[in-house]
Amino acid sequence: xxxxxxxxxxALQQIFQFIDHELGGDEREAMQRHLHTCKSCFSRAxxxxxxxxxxGELRQEQDAPEVVRSRVSxxxxxx
Amino acid sequence: MAISKEAFGKQVLALxxxxxxxxxxxxxxxxxxxxxxxxxxxxxxxxxxxxESDAAFRAWIFRILHNTFIDERRRxxxxxxxxxxxxEDPDETDAAFSIFEQMHQPFLLWFSNPEQEFLDRLxxxxxxxxxxxLPEHHRVVVILADxxxxxxxxxxxxxxxxxxxxxxxxxxxxxxxxxxxxxxxxAYGLRGEAATGAAEGRVAGVPCAKSGxxx
Numbered sequence: 686x687x688x689x690x691x692x693x694x695x696a697l698q699q700i701f702q703f704i705d706h707e708l709g710g711d712e713r714e715a716m717q718r719h720l721h722t723c724k725s726c727f728s729r730a731x732x733x734x735x736x737x738x739x740x741g742e743l744r745q746e747q748d749a750p751e752v753v754r755s756r757v758s759x760x761x762x763x764x
Numbered sequence: 765m766a767i768s769k770e771a772f773g774k775q776v777l778a779l780x781x782x783x784x785x786x787x788x789x790x791x792x793x794x795x796x797x798x799x800x801x802x803x804x805x806x807x808x809x810x811x812x813x814x815x816e817s818d819a820a821f822r823a824w825i826f827r828i829l830h831n832t833f834i835d836e837r838r839r840x841x842x843x844x845x846x847x848x849x850x851x852e853d854p855d856e857t858d859a860a861f862s863i864f865e866q867m868h869q870p871f872l873l874w875f876s877n878p879e880q881e882f883l884d885r886l887x888x889x890x891x892x893x894x895x896x897x898l899p900e901h902h903r904v905v906v907i908l909a910d911x912x913x914x915x916x917x918x919x920x921x922x923x924x925x926x927x928x929x930x931x932x933x934x935x936x937x938x939x940x941x942x943x944x945x946x947x948x949x950x951a952y953g954l955r956g957e958a959a960t961g962a963a964e965g966r967v968a969g970v971p972c973a974k975s976g977x978x979x
Contacts, residue, residue, distance in 0.1 A: 701935050705909060707916050725868070728879070732864045735883050736942070737910050743891055744911035749784035753798050757780050757805055761773045764809050 691715045696726045704734045772812065775821050776805055782912055783829055789907055790833050792896065800836065804829040823914070823921040830904065830922055861943040886945065894944040902937035909934055 689711060691699075696719045702708050703716050720727045748754065767775075783804065787797035808828050815824050867879040895903060908914040908922060919934075920927045 701938065702916075702931065705916065705934075707931075728868060728877075729862075729864050732868075732879050732883070733938075735880070736863075736938075739883065739886060740891060740895070740906065740910040740941075741913070743888065743895065744785065748781040749801070750794070750798075753784050753801055754777070754780055756798065756802055757776060760802060760805055761769075761776065764769055764772075 689715045689718075691719050693719075693723060693726055696720070696723070697729065700726075700730055700733055703730060704737055767812065767815065767818065771818075772809065775818075776808070776825070779822060779825060783825065786826065786904075786907055786912065787829060787833070789895070789911075790830075790900065790904065800829065800833055803836070804832050807832055820921070823918040826908070826912075826914075826918075826922045827924060831924075861939040861946070863942045863946055866946060882949070890945060890948055894941055894948060897944055898937065898940055901933065902940050905930065905934045906937050906941060 696716060699708060699712065699716060703713065708716060720730055749757075780801065783801050784797055787800040787804075788794065791797045791800055804825065808825050811828065815821060863882060864879050867882055895906065898906065904923070905919060908919045909916075914922065916927050916930045916934075919930045923930070925933075
């Protein structure tokens with residue numbers, strides 16, 4: 686194993702950082718290489734990515750309710 | 765750093781939706797969320813000198829929102845031992861919990877994928893309920909990471925904790941969220957035959973199966 690290869694244990698430790706785009710260059714590349722060859726970790730990453738996406742869908746493309754926006758606007762005028 | 769009153773107002777109005785969204789999920793109701801947002805804006809204006817740069821505005825004002833929420837809750841809660849936003853989850857089993865590990869069947873290959881079926885069946889209301897049930901220190905990191913799409917540095921700045929703490933807390937929070945989803949699914953009988961089979965058919969410690977699948 687070269688220094689840029691990772692095993693399943695390491696891959697699982699970094700799985701959330703990977704799906705959150707928080708791994709740096711070498712670590713990200715090592716993870717991608719691992720996922721190319723490991724079906725189990727690949728499936729795990731896909732599962733976590735999909736679940737993260739579903740949680741993210743809870744964010745409504747919302748503006749604040751008008752009552753809140755109006756209150757904040759009035760508040761800003763007092764500064 | 766000093767920014768003009770006009771620039772401050774523009775930034776606030778651009779973020780009032782996300783601020784209210786997070787406030788709504790922290791407080792659990794519209795009335796308290798409105799109060800929290802208003803108090804946050806008032807505090808932010810007074811604390812403008814602590815803003816380091818325009819680029820830091822979002823994490824800065826969300827940090828004020830978060831701190832204001834903690835202050836208000838502590839004030840409202842007479843219990844001296846109330847849950848701390850800074851506390852870590854004592855139940856480490858939640859941190860390690862993974863729906864994937866519960867359901868994945870490494871030898872079923874292409875013709876069955878119970879963990880993906882679980883996601884397919886997952887309803888928005890299931891997720892809403894589980895997220896609302898999470899302890900606050902877990903809920904807030906999931907909201908910031910997955911709903912507001914903050915990076916770890918921004919979450920760290922918002923919560924006033926090191927990036928390493930964000931990393932570990934987010935992993936624990938996601939484990940806890942998955943455990944809640946799993947328990948909900950079992951309670952509602954949604955686990956299904958596939959999951960039962962997965963549990964029975966699991967082979968502990970099975971290493972990765974090789975695949976040519978592209979990531």
